[in-house]
Amino acid sequence: QQQVKQSPQSLIVQKGGISIINCAYENTAFDYFPWYQQFPGKGPALLIAIRPDVSEKKEGRFTISFNKSAKQFSLHIMDSQPGDSATYFCAASIAGTASKLTFGTGTRLQVTL
Amino acid sequence: EAGVAQSPRYKIIEKRQSVAFWCNPISGHATLYWYQQILGQGPKLLIQFQNNGVVDDSQLPKDRFSAERLKGVDSTLKIQPAKLEDSAVYLCASSNRPGQGSNEQFFGPGTRLTVL
Numbered sequence: 001q002q003q004v005k006q007s008p009q010s011l012i013v014q015k016g017g018i019s020i021i022n023c024a025y026e027n028t029a030f031d032y033f034p035w036y037q038q039f040p041g042k043g044p045a046l047l048i049a050i051r052p053d054v055s056e057k058k059e060g061r062f063t064i065s066f067n068k069s070a071k072q073f074s075l076h077i078m079d080s081q082p083g084d085s086a087t088y089f090c091a092a093s094i095a096g097t098a099s100k101l102t103f104g105t106g107t108r109l110q111v112t113l
Numbered sequence: 114e115a116g117v118a119q120s121p122r123y124k125i126i127e128k129r130q131s132v133a134f135w136c137n138p139i140s141g142h143a144t145l146y147w148y149q150q151i152l153g154q155g156p157k158l159l160i161q162f163q164n165n166g167v168v169d170d171s172q173l174p175k176d177r178f179s180a181e182r183l184k185g186v187d188s189t190l191k192i193q194p195a196k197l198e199d200s201a202v203y204l205c206a207s208s209n210r211p212g213q214g215s216n217e218q219f220f221g222p223g224t225r226l227t228v229l
């Protein structure tokens with residue numbers, strides 16, 4: 001199974017709040033889990049990525065939490081800002097192969113003032 | 114460093130017509146990808162090139178879609194004849210070292226296709 005399931009479909013968070021987006025995968029061969037951010041009219045851009053040898057990775061206000069046994073990973077955006085309003089996609093790939101990315105269905109985040 | 118370039122940005126055609134999209138990857142990137150992004154969904158890989166060879170085209174509808182990457186640089190994706198369900202954004206991406214390192218793919222702005 002190559003599917004990556006993402007939730008929620010949409011999310012509204014107040015400025016300064018925490019945004020949490022969840023993803024689950026089935027293929028245990030996946031070993032690279034990136035999050036992409038996409039603004040309207042633009043292509044996706046890599047935000048942060050993690051490999052399964054660590055349970056958490058933090059870059060600024062963005063943190064990935066990874067649970068290998070549950071086959072789940074999540075994106076946490078701390079101190080959410082209106083500029084974070086975008087669509088977020090989780091993805092997964094097998095780094096040892098042709099690096100094809102399998103994307104989740106996306107989460108539209110809106111950060112209100 | 115210039116990003117991935119795509120053209121046109123928008124295209125509206127009638128069903129059964131043909132259409133072509135062009136992509137210029139980041140200079141030096143050996144791997145080029147074409148994705149289809151239907152509204153409200155994540156990108157889906159159509160075809161992946163390593164230099165000018167095809168690595169994966171398992172999800173490319175080969176009866177109507179074709180792609181080439183001459184000289185291992187620019188690429189074109191063609192649809193002939195187009196169907197209503199082909200309405201989507203077609204994204205081109207490139208990466209430097211597939212299967213190694215960061216695995217980061219850099220995406221272009223996409224071409225929004227509307228089939229009427």
